[in-house]
Amino acid sequence: MKFQDIKSLSQEELRLFLLDNGHKPYRAEQIRTWVFKQKMQTYEGLNVPAELCHLLESSFSIKSLREELKMQSADGTIKWLYKTPDNLPVETVMIPTETRASVCVSTQSGCAMGCVFCRTGSMKLNRSLEAGEILEQIINVMQIKQVTNVIFMGMGEPLMNLEAVHRACVCLHDQKTFSMGKGRLTISTSGIVPKIAELLERGTPCQLAVSLVAADNETRGSLMPVNKTWDLTELLKAIDNYMEKSGEWVTLEYILIKDKTCTKTAAKNLIRIVKPRRCKVNAIVLNDNENPELQAPSEQEVNEFLNFVRAESVQINIRNPRGRDILAACGQLSNNSLSKVAV
Numbered sequence: 001m002k003f004q005d006i007k008s009l010s011q012e013e014l015r016l017f018l019l020d021n022g023h024k025p026y027r028a029e030q031i032r033t034w035v036f037k038q039k040m041q042t043y044e045g046l047n048v049p050a051e052l053c054h055l056l057e058s059s060f061s062i063k064s065l066r067e068e069l070k071m072q073s074a075d076g077t078i079k080w081l082y083k084t085p086d087n088l089p090v091e092t093v094m095i096p097t098e099t100r101a102s103v104c105v106s107t108q109s110g111c112a113m114g115c116v117f118c119r120t121g122s123m124k125l126n127r128s129l130e131a132g133e134i135l136e137q138i139i140n141v142m143q144i145k146q147v148t149n150v151i152f153m154g155m156g157e158p159l160m161n162l163e164a165v166h167r168a169c170v171c172l173h174d175q176k177t178f179s180m181g182k183g184r185l186t187i188s189t190s191g192i193v194p195k196i197a198e199l200l201e202r203g204t205p206c207q208l209a210v211s212l213v214a215a216d217n218e219t220r221g222s223l224m225p226v227n228k229t230w231d232l233t234e235l236l237k238a239i240d241n242y243m244e245k246s247g248e249w250v251t252l253e254y255i256l257i258k259d260k261t262c263t264k265t266a267a268k269n270l271i272r273i274v275k276p277r278r279c280k281v282n283a284i285v286l287n288d289n290e291n292p293e294l295q296a297p298s299e300q301e302v303n304e305f306l307n308f309v310r311a312e313s314v315q316i317n318i319r320n321p322r323g324r325d326i327l328a329a330c331g332q333l334s335n336n337s338l339s340k341v342a343v
């Protein structure tokens with residue numbers, strides 16, 4: 001039987017559990033300090049009555065993920081492959097820079113969205129992760145490095161697991177646990193329109209990034225099946241609504257693909273979308289993938305595209321790929337053992 005992870009419970013749920021079982025509710029804060037501040041992964045040493053310790057042990061797991069492999073890229077990026085208690089793969093990536101350490105967490109094992117440029121998409125969906133399983137990925141990285149930013153952009157579509165992702169964000173933002181500002185938490189979606197509105201209603205403490213990928217319906221639809229359910233018009237409406245109500249910028253992620261999204265026509269379409277909005281664009285050059293029809297553009301094509309877009313005063317940043325040699329870059333997480341360098 002798989003236990004629920006204690007890290008998945010809110011403080012209030014833990015208090016109620018304690019009350020229901022005849023224990024003092026103030027113990028909830030003590031237990032959460034143990035788990036989230038001290039980052040303990042065993043109940044041993046927790047200073048509570050033995051009876052309560054046994055109750056916790058028999059009710060909730062405190063460590064859910066089993067490390068199977070740890071790989072380090074030549075550029076310092078580290079990728080971990082974990083297995084859940086039901087033996088499903090989950091990957092986490094830590095990307096260090098001089099001033100930051102960002103962790104890209106998975107929210108599901110596999111993904112149902114089927115984006116054709118993404119290795120995770122070809123895995124299909126195993127299941128959504130619990131909030132505790134998401135938080136544990138961050139706690140594990142924190143054992144070796146102070147984490148400054150969390151990006152919900154690993155395996156899975158975060159908004160298809162919004163309850164758990166919301167819980168994880170609330171916990172990361174909580175001053176009594178991780179105390180991370182909302183500007184340091186980014187949820188990236190492929191464009192689940194009704195869930196963008198729900199994110200707003202819930203007041204999830206996070207920034208929003210949307211994988212635009214392509215700026216016209218035909219190209220986007222050929223790359224991302226989600227565009228057939230919610231096309232660009234609906235997606236942009238949801239983004240505008242989010243920006244208006246939250247007062248926040250939204251980041252658009254754009255993938256440069258030869259002859260598809262890295263052409264003059266594509267640049268004009270992108271300008272048309274971005275110019276009237278408070279959006280900035282993060283572009284990446286397509287990473288290695290298993291689809292022979294999708295190729296990366298040449299450096300010259302990339303520069304021409306960027307110059308054309310920037311000439312219209314659109315803010316577009318090109319992101320350096322990190323961890324390509326260990327298949328840790330965007331769209332490469334797939335439990336694939338090729339090119340892995342264990343450390």
Ligand code: SF4
Pocket residue numbers: 111112113114115118119120121122154155156157190331
């Ligand atoms: S890009 Fe994201 S949403 Fe699309 S298949 Fe990959 S993991 Fe899923």
